[in-house]
Amino acid sequence: MQQSDEITKALANAVSGDPAATSALVNLLYTELRNVAGGILAEGHAAPTLQPTVLVHEAYLRLVEHSKLKIEDRDHFLRIAARAMRFVVLDHVRARKRDKRGGTRERVPFDSVIDSYNSSEVDLVALDEAINKLQESDEQLARIVELRFFAGFTIEETARILRVSTPTVERGWRFARAYLYKQLSGG
Amino acid sequence: MNAPGQIPRARRIFEDALARDESERDAFLHGACGNDAELLGVVESLLKIDRDAEDSKSGFLTPPRPFFELELPPGTRIGKYQLERRIGSGGMGAVYEATQDHPRRKVAVKLLRSGIVSEETSRRFLYESEFLARLDHPSVAHVYEAGVQDAISYFAMEYIDNGRPVTNYAVDEKLDISAKVKIMAVVCDAVHHGHQKGIVHRDLKPANILVDRAGRVKIIDFGIAHATAAGAASDELQTKAGELLGTLQYMSPEQLSGGAGDVDTRVDVYALGVVLFELLTGRRPFSIEGRTLPDAIRYLSEATAPDARSVEPRVSAELNWILQKALERDRERRYDSASELAAELRRWLAGERVAAGPPGTAYRVRVFVRKNRAALAAAAIIFISLLAGVAGLWRGLVEAKNATNLALEKAKQQEAMFHFVRDMFTPDNPGEDEEGQTLEQRLDAAIAALDSAFPKQPEIVATMRATIGSVYSAIGLQNRAEPQLRIAYDQLRAARGDGDAETVRAASQLAGILRSKGRFGEAADLYRIAWENAVKTTTPDSERSRGLLAILTAMLEGGGRWSDAEICQNQFIEAQVKSSGAISYVAVRARTSRASFLTYLGRWREAAADMRELLDLLIANNLGEDRRALDCRRQLGRAMLSGDDAAAADDVLEKLFADQKQFQQKNINLRLSHFEVTHGEWLVARGKSKEALPMLKRAFEQLQKPRGGQQAVVAALVYARCLRIEGFREEAETTLLKAADKAHTLTGDSHPTTLQALLELAQLRAELGKTAEAIELLTTVEARARQAGGGACPLALAARESLAKLPK
Numbered sequence: 001m002q003q004s005d006e007i008t009k010a011l012a013n014a015v016s017g018d019p020a021a022t023s024a025l026v027n028l029l030y031t032e033l034r035n036v037a038g039g040i041l042a043e044g045h046a047a048p049t050l051q052p053t054v055l056v057h058e059a060y061l062r063l064v065e066h067s068k069l070k071i072e073d074r075d076h077f078l079r080i081a082a083r084a085m086r087f088v089v090l091d092h093v094r095a096r097k098r099d100k101r102g103g104t105r106e107r108v109p110f111d112s113v114i115d116s117y118n119s120s121e122v123d124l125v126a127l128d129e130a131i132n133k134l135q136e137s138d139e140q141l142a143r144i145v146e147l148r149f150f151a152g153f154t155i156e157e158t159a160r161i162l163r164v165s166t167p168t169v170e171r172g173w174r175f176a177r178a179y180l181y182k183q184l185s186g187g
Numbered sequence: 188m189n190a191p192g193q194i195p196r197a198r199r200i201f202e203d204a205l206a207r208d209e210s211e212r213d214a215f216l217h218g219a220c221g222n223d224a225e226l227l228g229v230v231e232s233l234l235k236i237d238r239d240a241e242d243s244k245s246g247f248l249t250p251p252r253p254f255f256e257l258e259l260p261p262g263t264r265i266g267k268y269q270l271e272r273r274i275g276s277g278g279m280g281a282v283y284e285a286t287q288d289h290p291r292r293k294v295a296v297k298l299l300r301s302g303i304v305s306e307e308t309s310r311r312f313l314y315e316s317e318f319l320a321r322l323d324h325p326s327v328a329h330v331y332e333a334g335v336q337d338a339i340s341y342f343a344m345e346y347i348d349n350g351r352p353v354t355n356y357a358v359d360e361k362l363d364i365s366a367k368v369k370i371m372a373v374v375c376d377a378v379h380h381g382h383q384k385g386i387v388h389r390d391l392k393p394a395n396i397l398v399d400r401a402g403r404v405k406i407i408d409f410g411i412a413h414a415t416a417a418g419a420a421s422d423e424l425q426t427k428a429g430e431l432l433g434t435l436q437y438m439s440p441e442q443l444s445g446g447a448g449d450v451d452t453r454v455d456v457y458a459l460g461v462v463l464f465e466l467l468t469g470r471r472p473f474s475i476e477g478r479t480l481p482d483a484i485r486y487l488s489e490a491t492a493p494d495a496r497s498v499e500p501r502v503s504a505e506l507n508w509i510l511q512k513a514l515e516r517d518r519e520r521r522y523d524s525a526s527e528l529a530a531e532l533r534r535w536l537a538g539e540r541v542a543a544g545p546p547g548t549a550y551r552v553r554v555f556v557r558k559n560r561a562a563l564a565a566a567a568i569i570f571i572s573l574l575a576g577v578a579g580l581w582r583g584l585v586e587a588k589n590a591t592n593l594a595l596e597k598a599k600q601q602e603a604m605f606h607f608v609r610d611m612f613t614p615d616n617p618g619e620d621e622e623g624q625t626l627e628q629r630l631d632a633a634i635a636a637l638d639s640a641f642p643k644q645p646e647i648v649a650t651m652r653a654t655i656g657s658v659y660s661a662i663g664l665q666n667r668a669e670p671q672l673r674i675a676y677d678q679l680r681a682a683r684g685d686g687d688a689e690t691v692r693a694a695s696q697l698a699g700i701l702r703s704k705g706r707f708g709e710a711a712d713l714y715r716i717a718w719e720n721a722v723k724t725t726t727p728d729s730e731r732s733r734g735l736l737a738i739l740t741a742m743l744e745g746g747g748r749w750s751d752a753e754i755c756q757n758q759f760i761e762a763q764v765k766s767s768g769a770i771s772y773v774a775v776r777a778r779t780s781r782a783s784f785l786t787y788l789g790r791w792r793e794a795a796a797d798m799r800e801l802l803d804l805l806i807a808n809n810l811g812e813d814r815r816a817l818d819c820r821r822q823l824g825r826a827m828l829s830g831d832d833a834a835a836a837d838d839v840l841e842k843l844f845a846d847q848k849q850f851q852q853k854n855i856n857l858r859l860s861h862f863e864v865t866h867g868e869w870l871v872a873r874g875k876s877k878e879a880l881p882m883l884k885r886a887f888e889q890l891q892k893p894r895g896g897q898q899a900v901v902a903a904l905v906y907a908r909c910l911r912i913e914g915f916r917e918e919a920e921t922t923l924l925k926a927a928d929k930a931h932t933l934t935g936d937s938h939p940t941t942l943q944a945l946l947e948l949a950q951l952r953a954e955l956g957k958t959a960e961a962i963e964l965l966t967t968v969e970a971r972a973r974q975a976g977g978g979a980c981p982l983a984l985a986a987r988e989s990l991a992k993l994p995k
Contacts, residue, residue: 137192137194138195145248148248171202172198174201175198178233178237180247181236181240181247181248
């Protein structure tokens with residue numbers, strides 16, 4: 001209850017455009033997503049049914065559904081949750097890379113979440129850097145990638161969350177995807 | 188592409204190019220890029236990458252499957268099917284009614300959300316799906332085809348005309364217990380057919396067990412969960428959280444905890460048990476309402492199925508054994524197959540002996556161990572929460588001591604606590620029989636050791652004591668729990684005040700125990716502490732605050748503190764109105780029950796006025812024909828009936844029952860028995876008890892179900908009054924005795940309903956010549972009513988009046 005209040009408050013500040021509040025919210029969500037993942041994936045608990053999208057949804061249910069959030073705030077939350085998801089995934093991938101250099105490493109529950117991003121063997125760390133670069137000249141494209149790829153929203157959902165038209169997201173997504181592919185393949 | 192401004196330019200040209208026809212693109216690009224050869228090269232390469240990506244040649248940045256389910260507009264063609272209309276959303280995606288060209292027929296097409304990416308996964312999906320077409324049973328919906336188009340995988344299946352989930356069908360058709368069992372035997376046959384073909388359903392639930400227009404069972408989605416998993420990009424099953432929760436309750440423990448490899452036909456036997464339980468009792472064996480996903484999974488993996496007869500007494504003992512056997516946590520103890528379960532159900536239908544039996548001695552021993560283990564697990568969980576409480580203690584210490592001392596103190600305390608808990612849960616001698624010492628004995632020993640384990644640390648002792656009290660309570664030892672919680676509560680309160688979280692926790696625990704023992708008045712004080720705390724930590728209108736306020740009100744009413752109860756009741760109504768509006772069901776219900784309470788206290792004028800006001804409000808909101816308005820008018824009628832204007836009361840009630848008949852014809856959902864009771868009450872009051880008798884008998888019997896609640900008491904009261912007037916005095920006495928008993932445990936010994944029941948019982952006994960018993964009862968009623976509502980309240984007056992008529 002208390003944490004949910006904290007989130008509602010942070011969200012209200014973030015919506016009003018306070019950048020510090022946004023990063024505080026990302027931090028809160030980061031913790032929460034990890035907790036949710038840890039809880040669901042704790043050994044022996046239905047690991048095969050876990051999806052990144054479920055994680056975001058579950059975090060949403062746990063944190064904000066019971067507070068009185070307006071629809072706009074809900075979308076704002078999802079936007080930020082997508083970014084938090086990106087950070088969670090990336091931190092985990094970096095940690096995994098570090099550990100591999102240090103020798104053998106046991107598989108942890110969170111690995112199965114990461115696997116579902118890795119179906120096409122993308123180097124997630126390089127991807128993250130490329131997204132950062134993209135963001136410098138086009139913020140919207142970075143948001144689209146986060147929502148589509150990291151949080152698994154459809155084109156239509158992404159459009160609704162970002163308050164832009166579906167064709168805008170569709171075209172922007174295709175550009176961003178091509179651009180990122182080109183960056184990653186050294187082009 | 189790193190020059191500043193290049194990305195936005197490239198994006199603009201790229202997007203414009205997308206909007207053009209392939210044939211025009213080259214010319215457009217050259218025009219748009221002008222002399223910038225580098226930019227031209229970049230955009231051209233991006234467009235090529237895009238074309239490849241659109242053709243699904245690379246899986247680059249394929250999202251980890253969409254969040255919400257796939258939906259296509261009607262009219263879309265997929266494979267050889269034209270989607271007509273969306274008929275539901277089952278299993279993993281939307282289901283459409285669709286038309287097939289050759290042969291021309293209606294089919295159901297189910298779209299799956301999983302984005303199949305590679306050829307490999309697509310092949311696996313189609314391969315697994317081929318098995319499904321082999322199913323051929325009249326009670327299994329046929330799978331015609333599985334296909335993949337545009338990265339959407341789909342199934343075409345037999346269309347089931349007006350298929351209703353089996354649980355809805357049973358309610359709609361008012362099936363009796365044997366009819367329900369008969370249907371489930373057919374369901375079991377169908378599931379067994381699948382098993383013989385090597386297919387486990389994995390997702391049996393009422394929504395997948397349909398009954399069609401002709402009353403035929405049709406199981407849908409057989410094996411689809413598995414085929415879909417095979418086709419998914421990884422072997423994870425696509426599910427969204429809400430949907431998962433709906434399905435979880437039918438999942439066996441091994442499904443919840445194990446990997447996909449650990450699933451065999453017995454998961455279906457378990458799910459059939461859950462469905463049968465739901466069908467017979469109207470409830471699922473496990474409720475996960477209000478739990479988060481991880482919590483729900485944990486709970487479902489550990490909970491043991493409740494006794495079906497405690498939910499629905501009409502379930503026979505044999506059926507309950509069958510349910511328990513199907514719902515065994517350990518699959519080795521379940522029915523081996525669905526056909527075995529079917530045979531068992533048919534034995535029960537034929538009145539033969541069933542194979543499942545009452546728990547035998549050996550079994551009971553195992554249950555004991557299991558229960559004990561469960562309790563140990565519960566205890567361990569509670570102890571984890573205890574650590575949080577102790578962390579709170581340390582915060583308090585910071586102010587008192589300097590940092591070095593604190594660190595030392597903390598380390599010492601922590602060590603002592605861990606030792607204490609460890610000693611508590613490990614047997615003294617490792618070699619000793621594990622069952623040698625029960626949890627109860629261990630807890631007793633722990634209590635005795637508390638003071639010496641934590642010398643001069645009263646707060647830790649108190650917190651520990653409260654925790655152990657909670658564990659006692661959790662394993663059903665309320666008599667042990669009460670004194671420990673009482674001591675702990677007093678100590679915590681003295682040390683940390685009423686507002687402290689630990690104090691509140693102990694208070695709520697203790698209140699629950701007192702309430703279960705019928706000591707409502709004492710419970711009220713503790714619930715008040717919990718409520719005040721909830722108001723402070725949340726808001727006065729939060730769900731938690733309102734819930735506690737409702738309990739508090741009930742405790743005060745039943746505990747004989749009526750003026751306090753009234754204040755709380757008013758606050759409760761205010762909070763309900765604020766949180767869900769004045770005309771919401773909850774707010775209306777809260778107000779009608781206040782009117783009922785006031786009527787008992789003789790304040791029928793206030794009750795009637797309030798009901799009139801509420802009625803006007805409902806009418807103003809176009810709810811004059813709603814159930815709420817009728818409930819409101821019924822309460823108005825009851826208030827008037829106890830007033831002094833008979834003609835006005837008759838007027839109100841006459842119109843009410845005329846309207847009620849009309850409502851019934853329109854099939855508007857009313858609680859019919861409640862109206863019958865009021866109708867009967869009216870007739871009895873007007874001297875037409877003969878006419879009222881059959882109506883009251885029916886309502887009384889209808890309300891004797893376990894969840895009849897306070898209405899059941901009122902029904903019994905009025906029915907008994909009618910019996911008494913009609914000369915069936917002995918039957919009236921038994922009915923009243925039962926009513927008084929029920930009222931006592933349900934609403935408290937000083938609740939107006941309880942006192943009314945006792946009053947009428949006393950009056951009847953006086954009539955029967957049992958003068959001494961009548962005097963004793965009347966004295967009790969008089970004293971309690973005076974204490975609760977003052978000497979002038981109608982119940983006290985009536986008791987005194989009756990006493991005066993009796994010989995001393």
